[in-house]
Amino acid sequence: MSVRRVVPDIRTASAESMAESREFYGLIGLEEVMNLGWVMTLASPSNPTAQLTLATHDASAPVWADLSIEVEDADTVYAAMLERGAEIVHPLQDEEWGVRRFFVRDPNGRVVNVVSHRI
DSSP: OOEEEEEEEEEOSSHHHHHHHHHHHHHHTOEEEEEOSSEEEEEOSSSTTOEEEEESSOSSOSSOOSEEEEESOHHHHHHHHHHHTOOEEEEEEEOTTSEEEEEEEOTTSOEEEEEEEOO
């Protein structure tokens, strides 16, 4: 299994706080690379896998993910997690914004968004 990036997910209170965060992290060197209104990703222009996601909520999941891990194939990781007996907290599904993902709880109680981009 190939990991493409690991991204911390930060919950924000509002669109205004997302904008404030964009400005704040912009001072460090991160730039907006994706914005769906409820979720925004900032990335380093010199190292595009160095990213941070800000969101007011999740559009389709009932829980909040603490971090996202982009993998080559979410289906393979999902099958491995099921075989291990891991707690799936959001089922594997295709999302309208072009990803396939599921949420799983890690041994520390953190929720991980395992995601792959659909081609």
